[in-house]
Structures are given as C-alpha cells and as structure tokens.
Amino acid sequence: MKRMIIAAAVLTLGVTAGIAQGDPIAARKAMMKEVGGAMGPMAAMNKGERPFDLATAKASLGTMNKASKAFGPLFPATAKSGGESTADEKIWSDAAGWNAALKKFETDTAAAVAAVKDEASFKAEFGKVAANCGGCHNTYRIKK
Amino acid sequence: MIGRLVKLGAMLGLLGLAGFFALTEPAVLSALKGSALPVASGAPDLANGKTMFHAGGCASCHATEKQDDKTRLGGGHALHSPFGTFYVPNISPHPRDGIGGWTAEQFLRAMREGVSPEGRHYYPSFPYTSYQRMTAKDVGDLFAFLKTLPPIEGRIRDHDLPFPFNIRRSLGGWKLLFADGQVYRPDPAKSAEWNRGAYLVEGPGHCAECHSPRNPLGGITSGKRFAGGPDPEGKGYVPNITPHETGLKSWTKKDLAYLLESGFTPDYDSVGGSMTPVIGNTGQLSAQDRNAMAEYLSTLPAIEGRKKGAK
Numbered sequence: 199m200k201r202m203i204i205a206a207a208v209l210t211l212g213v214t215a216g217i218a219q220g221d222p223i224a225a226r227k228a229m230m231k232e233v234g235g236a237m238g239p240m241a242a243m244n245k246g247e248r249p250f251d252l253a254t255a256k257a258s259l260g261t262m263n264k265a266s267k268a269f270g271p272l273f274p275a276t277a278k279s280g281g282e283s284t285a286d287e288k289i290w291s292d293a294a295g296w297n298a299a300l301k302k303f304e305t306d307t308a309a310a311v312a313a314v315k316d317e318a319s320f321k322a323e324f325g326k327v328a329a330n331c332g333g334c335h336n337t338y339r340i341k342k
Numbered sequence: 343m344i345g346r347l348v349k350l351g352a353m354l355g356l357l358g359l360a361g362f363f364a365l366t367e368p369a370v371l372s373a374l375k376g377s378a379l380p381v382a383s384g385a386p387d388l389a390n391g392k393t394m395f396h397a398g399g400c401a402s403c404h405a406t407e408k409q410d411d412k413t414r415l416g417g418g419h420a421l422h423s424p425f426g427t428f429y430v431p432n433i434s435p436h437p438r439d440g441i442g443g444w445t446a447e448q449f450l451r452a453m454r455e456g457v458s459p460e461g462r463h464y465y466p467s468f469p470y471t472s473y474q475r476m477t478a479k480d481v482g483d484l485f486a487f488l489k490t491l492p493p494i495e496g497r498i499r500d501h502d503l504p505f506p507f508n509i510r511r512s513l514g515g516w517k518l519l520f521a522d523g524q525v526y527r528p529d530p531a532k533s534a535e536w537n538r539g540a541y542l543v544e545g546p547g548h549c550a551e552c553h554s555p556r557n558p559l560g561g562i563t564s565g566k567r568f569a570g571g572p573d574p575e576g577k578g579y580v581p582n583i584t585p586h587e588t589g590l591k592s593w594t595k596k597d598l599a600y601l602l603e604s605g606f607t608p609d610y611d612s613v614g615g616s617m618t619p620v621i622g623n624t625g626q627l628s629a630q631d632r633n634a635m636a637e638y639l640s641t642l643p644a645i646e647g648r649k650k651g652a653k
Contacts, residue, residue: 230611231609234612235609235610238610241604241606241610286614331605332605332614332618333618335605335614336618338614339614340573340578340614340615341577341578341579341617
C-alpha cells in the first residue's frame with residue numbers, strides 16, 4: 199500500500215512537473231500511466247485476484263474521471279509528435295470524434311463513481327469503463 | 343557473329359520468359375509444391391467455423407467500412423503498404439459480389455494457396471502465408487460459417503498498386519520464395535496445449551504477419567520472426583512479442599492470456615491501433631485457446647528487436 203501511495207505521488211508529481219515545464223507530451227503520458235495505475239487494482243478485483251474494496255474502486259474511478267477532464271488540453275496541435283508519442287493524427291483531423299470519445303470517458307467514469315455500491319455493481323460498471331481504453335486507442339493511438 | 347549473338351540472346355530471353363510464365367502459373371506452382379489438399383468430408387462444424395473466424399481475424403480487415411457489425415463482410419477497407427494501397431474485397435456470401443458462388447474447393451485453394459477461383463494469384467496482404475498452415479477441416483468449417491452471415495451487395499474496387507507490383511503474375515515467384523504450402527505439423531515432443539497454441543498463432547492467428555520485420559521483397563526477414571518491426575501501414579512500430587529484453591521477457595503466460603482477453607498489458611496500458619480489433623476477436627475465443635496461444639508465445643525463441651527509445 200505504501201508503495202502504491204508513493205508511486206501515485208511520483209506520478210502526480212510527474213504530471214504537475216510536465217505541465218509546469220510546458221511539455222504536454224510528457225504530461226499526457228504521465229496521466230495515461232496514472233489511469234493505467236488506477237486500472238490495475240480494479241482489474242485485479244474484477245478478476246477475483248484481489249478482494250473487493252469499495253474505497254479502492256471509488257478512488258480509482260475518481261482518478262480516471264479526473265483524468266478524462268484533464269486530457270483535452272494536453273493534446274494541443276503544437277504537440278502532435280515527438281517524445282515517443284503514440285498519438286494518432288486523427289486526434290486533430292477528427293477533433294469532433296476525439297472530443298466525443300473524451301466526453302464518453304468522462305460520462306462513463308462519473309456514472310460509475312455514482313453507481314458503484316458493492317461488488318456486483320462494480321463488476322457491472324467496470325466493463326463499461328474499461329471499454330473506453332480500447333475504444334479510444336483503436337482510433338486515436340498508433341501501434342505500440 | 344553479332345547476328346548469332348543477338349539470336350542466342352533472343353532465344354535465351356524467350357526461354358527465360360517461358361520459364362517465368364511456367365513457374366508463375368498458379369496451377370504449376372500448386373503441382374510443384376504438392377500443396378493442394380482435398381476438401382474435408384463430412385458435415386461442417388459451425389461452432390468450430392466461428393472459432394476459426396475469430397482466430398483468423400477475418401472481420402478485422404473484411405468487415406464493411408464505417409459500421410460496427412463485424413459479421414457484415416462487405417470489405418472496402420484500404421490497407422496502405424510500401425507497395426501501394428490494397429482494397430479489401432467483399433467476402434460476404436453474396437452470390438455475385440462476395441463468395442456466395444464459391445465451392446469449398448475454391449475457398450480452400452484461396453486460403454491455403456492464395457489463388458482465386460479464376461486462377462489468379464492473391465497478394466500476400468491476404469495472409470495465406472499463415473493460413474496455409476490450417477487444416478482442410480478448419481478451413482471447411484470456416485467456409486460453412488461464413489455462408490451463414492448476411493450477404494452484402496457491392497464489389498470493391500481494384501487495388502491501387504504502381505508498376506511493377508501491379509503484375510499479379512510475378513507473385514508466383516514471390517510464392518516460390520515465401521510460401522511452402524505446408525499444413526501445421528504438431529511437435530510430438532510438446533504438450534497438446536503448446537501445439538494448439540502454435541497452430542492458432544502460426545496458422546489462423548497470423549500474428550507473425552504484422553509482428554515481424556519484412557525484407558525489401560515483402561517477405562518476413564528470416565531469423566526475425568515475431569521480433570517486431572515498423573508498422574507496414576506507416577504509423578508507429580509493431581512490438582517485439584518474443585521473450586527478449588526488447589520484447590515481452592517480463593510477461594508471464596497469464597499476462598499474455600489476459601492481453602488476448604482484455605487488451606490490457608501487465609501495467610494496464612491498453613493496446614491501440616490495429617491490435618484493438620485483434621483483441622475484439624481473441625476476446626471471443628475460449629479461455630483454453632487463449633491460454634494455449636499464451637503458452638506457445640511464451641516459448642518463442644528470444645530475438646532482439648528495436649531497443650527502447652531508438653527510432
């Protein structure tokens with residue numbers, strides 16, 4: 199647990215530092231990692247590899263919801279590539295679709311934060327939230 | 343003297359041309375390699391056909407563009423490559439525009455030899471170099487399953503390839519180099535699970551087709567199978583999936599199986615690009631089949647690929 203808190207703190211620091219330095223690519227990569235970090239314990243709970251814990255579920259979904267609102271400005275047209283970015287140019291050429299995908303991520307995570315009360319409701323919401331990852335990467339991320 | 347030389351040259355040229363035509367004729371190739379297989383007898387197993395449909399990832403390329411139903415195989419997807427743009431054909435069971443009028447023999451030959459019912463070579467953008475490993479039974483079941491899907495109207499335009507890649511005949515030479523027509527042969531020294539995984543990965547799954555670098559002729563670079571390479575569609579890099587430091591060395595068999603189920607890597611990154619639809623297919627296989635694929639992938643020889651950070 200302690201290690202996780204430290205890891206989360208380091209990641210948060212990374213995000214803040216990235217923005218402070220005006221490096222949106224580093225910032226969005228750190229934020230993606232944060233989302234992945236929130237995904238980890240939830241996937242483990244969904245697979246039954248870890249006992250269900252409501253507080254962890256809510257905190258992880260909250261992290262994702264926060265990220266969903268913060269991603270937009272981290273993809274300015276001035277930072278399309280470089281720094282091993284795997285962003286697809288469709289983010290900019292299909293801005294409407296991209297914004298809709300972000301909005302969906304925001305809506306789904308907000309709904310999940312509100313709906314998750316126990317293990318059963320968590321499992322029902324988890325799939326919907328997780329589908330956002332692949333759903334968006336399918337179109338807006340190049341191969342990696 | 344000079345006249346004779348010219349004559350000799352002309353004769354040699356003609357011989358060469360005759361040889362080219364003989365060797366690149368689809369029927370000759372088939373006879374030469376003894377790769378033709380008889381069609382499987384007996385009633386087709388539709389459930390197995392559906393498994394092959396998902397394992398083969400047919401819908402990833404052939405599903406009708408700009409809609410979400412993966413059982414509508416009207417084609418139209420543009421596949422960009424260094425050799426030009428391929429337009430994926432309609433393989434729905436439409437009698438005129440798809441494969442509705444095909445016989446089981448024609449389908450088997452298309453899948454395993456890369457030859458159309460009219461006797462023309464297919465380009466290897468259709469991965470028959472992998473599908474040739476499939477058994478006649480699995481291909482037959484797949485054909486029967488495809489016939490149960492909705493027929494879609496509309497023929498797809500021809501490929502847009504510059505000279506000399508637009509000469510289909512030359513693919514005969516390509517096949518001599520890169521296709522051997524051999525069905526997967528189980529390794530008796532390995533477990534049934536490993537063999538099932540090897541069959542799925544090397545045959546229908548055609549994983550190596552994207553996860554390997556290609557030589558200037560467009561064949562997989564020998565010794566680098568599964569070591570990753572530049573994305574042939576020109577965007578990004580396809581990862582090394584061998585258990586090398588530059589690949590998936592730290593991944594367990596469970597990690598591999600979970601990726602094939604969910605699209606999540608061990609650190610919960612979610613794979614993107616054309617791997618997302620692949621997961622859409624492998625996610626529908628049985629857990630047993632995914633575990634088998636993971637078992638085989640985890641035993642691949644470790645091959646060095648691109649180092650992290652390198653361009």
